[in-house]
Amino acid sequence: MECKKTEDILKLQNQLKDAKMKNTKLKKENKTLINDLQFVRSQNEKLVIEFNTFSLKSIENLEKLQKIIGKLEQMYFVVENTCAHFIQKLEKQKQIHLKEMDELKRDLDKQNQDDITCSICLVAWDVSGSHRLVSLFCGHLFGDSCIRSYLNRSEICPTCRMPCRQDQIRYIYGRRILPKQ
Ligand SMILES: [Zn+2]
Numbered sequence: 001m002e003c004k005k006t007e008d009i010l011k012l013q014n015q016l017k018d019a020k021m022k023n024t025k026l027k028k029e030n031k032t033l034i035n036d037l038q039f040v041r042s043q044n045e046k047l048v049i050e051f052n053t054f055s056l057k058s059i060e061n062l063e064k065l066q067k068i069i070g071k072l073e074q075m076y077f078v079v080e081n082t083c084a085h086f087i088q089k090l091e092k093q094k095q096i097h098l099k100e101m102d103e104l105k106r107d108l109d110k111q112n113q114d115d116i117t118c119s120i121c122l123v124a125w126d127v128s129g130s131h132r133l134v135s136l137f138c139g140h141l142f143g144d145s146c147i148r149s150y151l152n153r154s155e156i157c158p159t160c161r162m163p164c165r166q167d168q169i170r171y172i173y174g175r176r177i178l179p180k181q
């Protein structure tokens with residue numbers, strides 16, 4: 001009876017030892033798990049902070065971008081307006097230049113007409129015949145018949161009033177001062 005009791009005690013002692021060992025092991029595992037959990041929590045916190053910072057930065061960047069786009073739109077508007085104004089100005093200048101060119105062309109035509117026109121009868125002189133092109137001693141040009149009858153009445157050039165005689169009349173053959181054939 002006594003022996004059975006001692007055996008039971010030993011068995012119980014062994015079981016207690018086992019339980020203690022298991023408990024120690026579990027405690028160790030538990031500690032590791034707690035450590036892991038803490039690590040995961042700290043990582044999570046870090047990630048949350050990073051995400052918040054990133055979100056904030058994203059919003060800031062978005063606002064900056066919107067501001068830049070606004071400024072660009074303003075600049076574009078100004079450039080567009082300036083261009084329109086410039087084109088308008090150019091168009092006006094073009095009209096002025098066209099008008100000036102027209103006037104110059106008319107002047108030139110008149111001048112060309114003057115170059116081939118006898119200043120006494122205001123008709124173009126001829127290449128040959130009675131109203132053919134002649135010059136006086138002073139160099140001025142007339143139609144032959146016109147200057148001959150003029151010098152019958154007066155012995156001066158009707159243009160520059162230099163004394164000139166009929167025998168000083170010369171035929172001129174220059175192509176550029178003759179009328180077009
Ligand atoms: Zn004439």
Ligand SMILES: [Zn+2]
Pocket residue numbers: 136138139140157158159160161162
């Ligand atoms: Zn003259």
